[in-house]
Amino acid sequence: MDSTALDLGEDNSLLLVDDDEAFLRRLAKAMEKRGFAVETAGSVAAGQAIATGRPPAYAVVDLRLEDGNGLDVVETLRARRPESRIVVLTGYGAIATAVAAVKIGATDYLAKPADATDVTNALLARTDTLPPPPENPMSADRVRWEHIQRVYELCDRNVSETARRLSMHRRTLQRILAKRSPR
Incomplete structure (x- = not known):
């Protein structure tokens, strides 16, 4: 996918939750260029507040945040808006956490470093198709x-x-x- 706006349907709201401020700003800017209406949060508490008050259609949540576990944000969002598409991002990729994320309702699970294209593909992928393998996987x-x-x-x-x-x-x-x- 290129950086042009996508057809996201009527609701293009996107919540980004990450405590890495520089990464959060870069990803927010890239996702806005793709047509998402982005709202950001730097903590579990802020993410849960947004998920409760204005549950978005899409969310990208970091697993480990300074004030807790990003899966708490996923659970809150899933309770408020069950049809939302949620991607969990983490620098600590492990099978156990991937399984936990998917069990509580995450649509997909990506290991950092993930770019905006990876995130967009994961958010918009349909569950009946497998994502393509990465073009340049790490050795x-x-x-x-x-x-x-x-x-x-x-x-x-x-x-x-x-x-x-x-x-x-x-x-x-x-x-x-x-x-x-x-x-």
């Missing part, structure tokens, strides 16, 4: 490297703690961290 080495980097950051860049959580020898982890990221 297995890159996925592994990204996961190690994320855990390293979550452990406040503590090599010993990261190695323990990854069940990896500390020296092995240090060698991986010293290398450039794979393509």
Whole structure:
């Protein structure tokens, strides 16, 4: 899909919930160019307030927010507007959370980094069709490297703690961290 406006039907309202302010602004701007009427929230509380007061036709919700779990916003929205199409976005992709998101009513689940085209395709996809595979998927080495980097950051860049959580020898982890990221 290109960045021109799409046929979204009568209700083109879209709620974006993410605590990464820069990402939220970029995605909001890109989705407005595609014809959505965007409203943003930076927390679970703000997302739930909008979902309760003005439940949108579409929503993109980050899974982990500073004040809680984005699935709480999904549940609120699903209760107020059952037909809404909801995509859960997360940097912490795991099968268990994907299953939980879909069970409580998410239409789709995307791992970050996802761009506006990925989000739009997920929001507008019909449930009876599978989405096309990504054009340039990350290599297995890159996925592994990204996961190690994320855990390293979550452990406040503590090599010993990261190695323990990854069940990896500390020296092995240090060698991986010293290398450039794979393509």
